[in-house]
Amino acid sequence: xxxxxxxxxxxxxxxxxxxxxxxxxxxxxxxxxxxxxxxxxxxxxxxxxxxxxxxxxxxxxxxxxxxxxxxxxxxxxxxxxxxxxxxxxxxxxxxxxxxxxxxxxxxxxxxxxxxxxxxxxxxxxxxxxxxxxxxxxxxxxxxxxxxxxxxxxxxxxxxxxxxxxxxxxxxxxxxxxxxxxxxxxxxxxxxxxxxxxxxxxxxxxxxxxxxxxxxxxxxxxxxxxxxxxxxxxxxxxxxxxxxxxxxxxxxxxxxxxxxxxxxxxxxxxxxxxxxxxxxxxxxxxxxxxxxxxxxxxxxxxxxxxxxxxxxxxxxxxxxxxxxxxxxxxxxxxxxxxxxxxxxxxxxxxxxxxxxxxxxxxxxxxxxxxxxxxxxxxxxxxxxxxxxx
Numbered sequence: 001x002x003x004x005x006x007x008x009x010x011x012x013x014x015x016x017x018x019x020x021x022x023x024x025x026x027x028x029x030x031x032x033x034x035x036x037x038x039x040x041x042x043x044x045x046x047x048x049x050x051x052x053x054x055x056x057x058x059x060x061x062x063x064x065x066x067x068x069x070x071x072x073x074x075x076x077x078x079x080x081x082x083x084x085x086x087x088x089x090x091x092x093x094x095x096x097x098x099x100x101x102x103x104x105x106x107x108x109x110x111x112x113x114x115x116x117x118x119x120x121x122x123x124x125x126x127x128x129x130x131x132x133x134x135x136x137x138x139x140x141x142x143x144x145x146x147x148x149x150x151x152x153x154x155x156x157x158x159x160x161x162x163x164x165x166x167x168x169x170x171x172x173x174x175x176x177x178x179x180x181x182x183x184x185x186x187x188x189x190x191x192x193x194x195x196x197x198x199x200x201x202x203x204x205x206x207x208x209x210x211x212x213x214x215x216x217x218x219x220x221x222x223x224x225x226x227x228x229x230x231x232x233x234x235x236x237x238x239x240x241x242x243x244x245x246x247x248x249x250x251x252x253x254x255x256x257x258x259x260x261x262x263x264x265x266x267x268x269x270x271x272x273x274x275x276x277x278x279x280x281x282x283x284x285x286x287x288x289x290x291x292x293x294x295x296x297x298x299x300x301x302x303x304x305x306x307x308x309x310x311x312x313x314x315x316x317x318x319x320x321x322x323x324x325x326x327x328x329x330x331x332x333x334x335x336x337x338x339x340x341x342x343x344x345x346x347x348x349x350x351x352x353x354x355x356x357x358x359x360x361x362x363x364x365x366x367x368x369x370x371x372x373x374x375x376x377x378x379x380x381x382x383x384x385x386x387x388x
Contacts (some may be wrong), residue, residue, distance in 0.1 A: 007313050008138050013069040013128055022061070022068040024114040035060060038260045063286060067130045069114045079125035085140070091158040092117060133158065140144035165348050170241045173250045177257040178240035182233050182273075188221040189229050198224045201267055202282020215282075220265040222284040232286045236293075243293055246300045248367035255364045264292020264362075271353030288354035291322075295358025300366070308362055315359070326351055 012019050023029050039056055074082070083101075086092045092101040099119040117133060120126040129137065136159035143161065144150050152161045155187020192201045203219035221230040240257070247253035247260075273279075298318050299308045310316055330346040 008074065009142060009313075009317075010070050010072045010131070010134050010138060013071045019065065019068050022064040024069065025112050028064075028112060030196055032060075032064075065116065066132050069128055070131045071135045072127045072129075072134055072138060073124040074127055076121075076125055079127065081144065082127065082137055082141065083119065085152065085159065086117070089152060089158055090379055128348060170245055174241040174244045174253075176250065177244055177254045177261075178236055181236060181240075181261060181286075182257070185221045185223065185229060185233065188218065188304050189223045191241065192218070192222045198222055198282050198284040202284040203272070204279050204282045205273055206280040207282060208273075216266070216269065217262075219269065219284045220262065220286055220289055223286070224284055226230075228285060232290060235290050236286070239293055239297055241288075242302070243297045243300075246297075246302070246304070247365065252367070258337065258365075260296060260358060260362055260365050261286075261289040264295070264357045265289035267357035267361075268347075268350030268352070268354035272347055272349040275349050284351060285347070285350075287347065288350035291351045291354035292358030292362060294318075294322075295355045295360075296362030296365070297358075299359060299363060307366075310359065313365075319355075322351070322355065335336070 117129040140159045150161045201222045203215045207215045247256040265288040326348045
């Protein structure tokens with residue numbers, strides 16, 4: 001069975017509810033209790049505030065959560081290939097007792113049984129591994145299925161591979177819309193911080209009822225602090241140039257990029273207002289626009305091939321990952337706000353609205369395929385060459 005026939009879906013090994021407290025052994029439980037006691041003692045001695053304690057505890061929980069056991073069904077051929085890679089790279093060794101693969105020379109927190117990689121035979125082989133390792137295994141299987149052969153860089157880390165083909169460096173002009181948006185966000189965020197900040201320029205039903213309609217546009221560029229701004233700009237830099245390259249040639253691709261960003265931000269704002277018709281908490285940030293860019297990015301291919309279907313495994317996987325990420329940050333920010341006695345949180349509605357716009361409407365902004373333009377395509381190319 002190939003990767004095309006098998007969805008390579010990663011599932012919880014012991015149940016979703018069990019994963020909410022990712023502690024799978026007595027030694028791990030003792031280590032967690034000792035850490036909690038140490039944090040509580042330091043907080044009492046040094047006078048740490050409740051939000052700081054909560055942030056440290058959530059960070060520790062998050063690190064353990066990404067290493068929780070997970071399961072994935074693969075074909076027998078894929079399982080054999082993965083075991084061959086494990087043996088060849090040397091980062092794991094197979095136990096003669098239980099057949100599990102254990103990390104070689106791993107630190108003590110990676111030596112527990114739930115950190116091993118196991119293969120359970122059946123009609124499909126079930127791979128059981130830590131979630132972070134499973135993500136690497138799945139990505140490697142998919143690349144192997146797509147390219148037939150991979151060159152692994154075993155001196156770095158398990159399942160670290162060299163790109164099958166060197167990706168061409170994008171020209172400088174693909175960075176133009178990213179630079180324009182980044183500069184605009186930085187300048188307006190600094191300016192708005194001295195003229196009221198998100199409370200004045202953030203979007204809400206209350207702001208519109210007071211006649212502050214400029215917030216419909218300005219909230220997209222305003223941010224609630226330097227950390228919020230840095231996170232959004234880092235995402236913009238990561239996805240901006242590849243998407244710009246898929247939107248055609250400059251300067252039209254710059255306009256398409258900026259238009260998609262703005263319309264996605266407005267779509268996110270519309271969903272936020274629709275779900276909070278009497279809301280008073282202002283929303284600010286470029287996340288709605290960024291999620292719109294992501295929505296279109298996952299539906300396009302670097303080689304300009306056909307659009308990825310909305311019902312495809314790729315879109316479902318990315319969508320589900322975004323839901324989990326937003327849920328995690330929503331809970332974290334809600335707990336921090338509760339502990340500090342302030343209002344605030346994650347505007348997941350804007351994320352969802354922007355993402356759906358980019359996913360469903362974004363392809364309308366893509367340049368028209370050459371084959372669809374009269375007088376172009378393979379036949380026209382042949383005629384052009386015959387005239388030379």
